[in-house]
Amino acid sequence: MRKMTIKLAVVGMLSSWSAQANTVEDRAASIWFNFNDVGRGNTIMQDVYVPSNGLTKYTYYSVLNWNAGMEGGGYAGIQDHPDGRNYIFSIWDPRSSSKPIVARYLGHGTESENFGGEGTGLKTWNFDLGWQANQWYTLVAKAWPVGSHTHFGYWVHDQAAGEWSHLVTMDYPVADVRFETTTGSFVEDWWYSGENARTVRLKNGHKKLENGSWIGFDSANFSVVQHQPKRNYDNNYDASANPSYFTMTSGGTTSPTLSISNQTCTDAYGNLTAFCGRNSLFPLTRNNVADTPNQPNIEFTITDATTRSVSWQVPQTSTPQFSYSVMINNVLVASASQPEKRQVDIIASENDNVIITLEDIFGRTVSHSATVTIDNTSAQHYLIDSATLTVSSNSQSEPYHELANAFDGDKTTLWHTSWSTPQVPSYPHDVIIDLGKHYELSELHYTPRAVGENGSITDYEVYVSHDGVTYDELVAAGTWDASKQGKVVALNNTQTRFIKLVGLSEVNENVWASAAEIELYHTGKLDSSSFVVSSDSQAELGEEIIYAFDNNPATIWHTNWSGSTVPEYPHSVDIDLGNPQSFSKITYLPRTIGVNGTIADYEVYVSDDGINFGSPIAVGTWAANTQIKQTQFAPVTARYIRLIAQSEINGRIWASAAEIAVYK
Structure with a gap:
């Protein structure tokens, strides 16, 4: 695997080194530390420092190695690469699954690619961030469950700059994988430059066990990989431990200072040596190493808390976020392990109390609260009465968990596809909704079941149809998180009567689908199909006034321009709305092709009898462009x-x- 970390033009590399006499026998010996962190963990970390006299191109300074030959085996470290100094994070392909590893999050400048050579897997590296000699950096790797998969994250702390960076999160398609082995570190010359010394210092190594306790790396076994291809520099190595850090060096004129009084083995060439391959170990110990890492708690501020959403900010100088939870009036409404999540859609009332709690990557939590204010920046949303809907599904429901339960306004009941019948339906699962009339839709809300998680939908698509038969217009798609929080899908003022929600997958990759509630919201646009409209000005033939109310921007109303009058x-x-109704806004969409007839100055009047209109309730001038216009006024009933x-x-x-519309 490590051989595939070379990122360069092959011609350039060979031409550079062909001038040298070095051969494979001139590679520096690979040197290793294996630390004492016995136990199953979810977090490993260590500080790394490369002194300038130990800095050599074509070197991998691997800081964290785990699970070699097991599920989720990987490496994390830094490289002095011919293209620059990078941070690297690699995981071997699964042993029990044929599914690929996927990079779910890539930080700024992080690239991903598959590797081969010593096994296959997924590798990410970041050259943009860079690192310098004679500076300390903290590297952190973390593993956590996500449904039937495991996610691995990688963070770096530049101690001199005081800044953290989240470089990658990988989705590993096997459940319940953790850091099972002790942690290792190594230094490797991947080219033939053993005449140059390579040195690394390591400190503040820790593993967090599954029970929440920590182990400090206070002892390590040092070993050397010795074999024929490295014979010229096999014995140029050293390692030590002092109260501040572990050190190991390979190559150059380095000579061992380790005591060999208890070693009597021979190397690959029959020579008496302190080390015989990786099996020859030398123990080193550091005293007074703390079990728990000394890192400050996470810092954050709530930047917004409205009736529609909450958001927060974590400065780059803060210990990074790992997970979040949101409570409204002490009721949990959202939570997930999502390191980069900074905003959550909610449904709240003015003056509600919202509490955001963030857990950092070391497991500490900090909470802040805010008072909810009205969101005056977004449009109004109106719930469509579920009693007016006709719903159906392509998948048979479990008895007593029929689809109607997802449209009954009761989040304690649920719809669940069948699990007990001989023919259990599998994904995709469709939910088809006939709204009964034409609406301008703003949002779809999906609430997962409150108890248990079987059937909770993750990947989804939303389609609309104009005839209730063909659903070929995709209006939304995405992936919902695994939290119990209600999910919100923006429908962007889609105008339709028929809509279909397609569930594509489930949180644990089971075959079922479920929902506590599915709700649809509209913008408040009044149904123009019941309007009676007229104009005092004769229209051009084929461009009558009804075309300004047909929900089709491609047709237009245009006053007569070709006749004698x-x-x-x-x-x-x-x-004529047909009956008195409350409304507060009128929108005007100009023609999209051409500009003739685009209205500038306007007035709006209302009447109870269609005869007496009185004084205008709105007067104004619309901008001279093709964008939709609106005039808003205090709610009036007429x-x-x-x-x-x-x-x-x-x-x-x-x-x-093109269109004229009236809104609640």
């Missing part, structure tokens, strides 16, 4: 609306519109 401004549009266009953006006599 061409009406001039003002132009009135009258809307049956009749009159929009009077007073002028056109270029001073011409026509009026036109």
